[in-house]
Amino acid sequence: MSIATPAQVTLPKRSEAPVNEPRKRWTRFILPTYTVLMILYLASPIFVMILYGLNDIPGDRQTPKFWGFTLDWWKNVFNIQGLPEAFKNSLIIAPVSAAIATVVGALFGLALGRYRFRGIGIIGFVIFLAIAVPEIVLGSSLLSMFVTVNAPLGMGTILVSHIGFSIAFVAVTVRARVQGLDRNLEDAAQDLFATPIAAFFKVTLPLIAPAILAGFLLAFVLSLDDFVITNFVAGQTNTFPLWVFGAQRIGIPPQVNVMGTLLFAAGIVAAIANVVASRRRK
C-alpha cells in the first residue's frame, strides 16, 4: 500500500447532509417502524392467547369464532382434569431446580470469573457446550443414561435434568458480573482487617447479588418452560407444558390461555423487579 500524497487525493463531492447532523428525511423512520412491527409480530400469539382466554365459547375448546367476553375460564381455571396436578408439579420443580442450580452455578461462575487455574479453558468450553447443545440431544442423552442405569423416570429425573441444564446459564450470568467487579474493593476490606470470608459476605456477595437473582429467574423460567428435555425424562409424570402439548390434540381448552396469561403476567412482574433491582444496585 502506498501512502497517497495530497495531490493524488480527489475529494468526492459532498451531496449528503453535514456529518453528525441527524437526518431529516423520512427514511429515518424505516428502522424504528420495522422494529415496532417486529415486536407486534413476536407478541401476536400472546395477544391471541389473552383474548381467547376470555372467549365465551359454547363448548370447552378454543374456536376461531369470537363469541363475546366472559370470565368463566378465569373463574374455572383449575376445573379441568389433569391440569392442576401438572401445574403443581411444574411449581415444585421450577423453584427447587432453580434454587439448587443458582447456588451451584453461582459458585461455578465465581470460580471462573475471579481465579485463574489449571483446566479453566476446558471447563469454560464445557459450559459453552452446555449452552449450545440442542435440547433434543441433551434430552435423549439423559434418557439414555436413565435407561442404562434403570432409574425410575419421574419427578426425580426431571429435577436433576433441570438442575443440570440450568447451571451453565447461572454460571455465565454470575461470571460476567464477577469479571466486571473491582477487586480493589475486597482488598480494601481486607486492609481494614476484614477476614477473607467477611470481605466476601460484606463486599463481594452484595455486589454480585443482582446477577445471582437474574440467574435464578433465568433458571426458573427455563425450567417452567421446558418441554423437550422434560418430555424425554418425565415417564408418566406430567408438567404444565407436557400437559398442554397432550391436551391440544383434541383442541385447546381456554383454561390453557388463562394459565398462559397468568404466567406471562408473572414474567412481566419478575422482569420489571429484575430491572429495578439491577438499577438500584448500580
Place this chain on the structure above:
Amino acid sequence: MVPYYLLSPGGLFLLLFFLIPLALMVYLSLKSGGLLSGGFSFSWEFSNYSSALGQYRPQFLRSLTYSVIVTIAALLLAYPMTYWIAFYAKRKSTWLLLILLPFFVSFVIRTIQWKFILGDNGPIIGPLKNLGLLSDDFRVLATPFAVVAGITYNYLPFTALPLYVALERIDKSLIEAAKDLYSSRWESFYKVVWPLSLPGVFAAFLLTFVPATGDYVNSSLLGGPGTTMIGNIIQEKFLVELDYPEAAALSVILMIVMLVLASVYARILGTEDVERAAGAQA
C-alpha cells in the same frame, strides 16, 4: 485450591448430567438386540448408524433444508431490528425486553397459538376464504411453510441476542470516522458495521442452526405427514418405539454436527459472545 472447591458441586452435576449422559448415548448407540428379544447388549454395532442414515435420509435432508432457511430468515428478520436498537434507540434495555417478553410464555403455548392463528378456518385464513380471496382448499398448516415459519418464530431470540451483543459492542465513533472519510451511509454500513458484526452473525448461526435442525415440536404441531423432521424420528424411536440404539445413533449424529460447529466456532471466535447472549436473557 479455592477455585476447585467452588467448582466441585457444579462440576459434579455437569459430569453426571451432561458429559456422562452424552458418553452413555454413544455407548447405547453401539448396542444391538431388541427389548422383546432379551434386551440390548453392547456389540460395536456401527450398522445402527448406516441403517439410520440410510433409512432416514429424507428426514435428515429435510431438517437441514428447513434449518438453513430458518437461519437465513431469522438473521434477515432480526438484523435490522437489533441494528437499530444497538445504534439508534434510546432505552436499549427496554426495547430488548419488549422483544423478549413474549418468550416468557411457554414455547408450547406460543406454538399452539400459531397453530390456531394459521388454522384452516382461523382468524386470518377464515375471513379471506369467506371473501373468496382464497380457494376453499387453501391451507398453511401442514405445509413446510408453516413449520419453517414456526421454527423461525421460536428461535428468533437465539438469533437476535448474539447479534445485539456484537452490534452493541461496535464503537459508534467508527461510523462518524467513516463519514468523515466521505463514505456514504450504505458504505459505512457494509464496510464498517457489517464486518464488525460478523462474530454475532456466526454466534447467531450456531445458536439457531443446530437447535433448529433438531426441533420436532413445530413439526408435530404445525406440520403434517410430509414435514417429518429428524427430531420427530428421534423422539418417536426413543419414547414410542423404544428402539434405543438406533434412536441414540440418530441423536449422536446431531451431537457430532453440534460438536464440530461449536468447536470450530470457539476456536476462531472464542466462547464469550455466546455466553453473553445466554446471560442477556436474564
